[in-house]
Amino acid sequence: MFFSQEDLQIRETKDGSHSLWIPKLQESYHSLHGAVTESQHVFIEQGIHYLHDTDDGAEIRILEVGFGTGLNALLTCLFSQERKIRIKYTTLEPNPLSWGLASKLNYPDSLAHPQSHFWYKELHIIEWGQIEWLNPYFSILKCNETIQEHSAHEPYHICFFDAFAPGKQPDIWEIKVLEMVKHMLEDRGILVSYCAQGKFKRDLKTLGFTVESLAGPPGKKEMTRALLEPSDHLSLNGPEPDDPEL
Template sequence: MERKIITTADGSKTIHLPELNEHYHSKHGAINEAKHVFIKSGFDYILSKNKLSALDIMEIGFGTGLNAFITFLEAEKINLPIHYVGVEAYPVALSEAKLMNYPEVLAVKEKQQVFDTMHQSLWELPVEITSNFKLFKRKQFFADIQDKSRFDLIYFDAFGARVQPELWTIEIFRKMYEVLRFKGVLVTYAAKGSVRRAMQEVGFVVERLPGPPGKREMLRATKVES
């Protein structure tokens, strides 16, 4: 399948799959989307609601590593230990990752080595990016996830339901519910009614929030029962 590197509206790069008409990130701004959906509505939100001395995060769709990298930057500001698990069935090639310009656009060129290490590190082995940021990349289909009550926060960044509807089902969100600890939070750029109803069916309390640039709404789901 053809894969193109494109520049999004905020100057940051992403990958476009023309055959599917699907992007790894919003064409309206990859970095803007990541900051709005996953940092503001997820990372910042859960820290404002819970007194946590460390944060366990699972990302569904590790992709280009953008969400992991921005999370590292935000956690570094507040000296918060992060254990980050990135799940990806089809990893981005290292050659493609090297074309992503996130450290430059974020004005943190001195952190280029951190971004590079995230991609150069081996799959299925834990790596200490810094003393406060531990990364574990799992090459795994989302349906095979078996973790129970292990994570505080899920970044649900799979390809859209139009392209991969099997990733947005009751069965998948039941797994996500089981993955989270009590009061754990899942955030996603998606806002379809069918997605919201699937989340509610498994027990999530779901909020519709203003979306990132180019998108009217997004969803945030909270696990309210232990």
């Protein structure tokens, strides 16, 4: 990547929870208006909570683009345990943070759950590339790779698209990457992102998603949720044999 871990600075955000600031990029891992508040709103409330309300399937498979500090993973783990919902969480990270740095972040204290310290540490220290069950409801597979390198073994119900902002890392927001994500999703799969950029939403529409602009977390007017209608995308198995393109 274009920065090293030594460059990262811990910042307290407006809700008291930490984030990491990258001076070279002038970019942070979360909203400075509230890291936990943002993750809870965008990914938990408008993502998993919404999906669970509209589809009571036996398990939810999530793909996260950018494990980063592990905050989204920790919030999802707590959600699964509280709601007794089985979640399989796959997360991608080409630039893992050391536990030395991650352990200085105050998420377990901010969340005040009896298990949050234990699970937060587990999320960071478990092996890359191996499925680990943190409790009967939550498993995680951490992949030390980019979204461009990832291939899904099972289609996902939700993608947490949590990359650095388009102005800071434009390649990851290209339509060809969004198309790859689309082909990794289930029918009626959803993609959620804090990003509400016009081009991002237009590209999702071009790919056949139904795009919703929802109220954003504090400090942000809008966020995006995109729903994949059935029959509008090819499955993981690729095109049907009678596809005229073949």
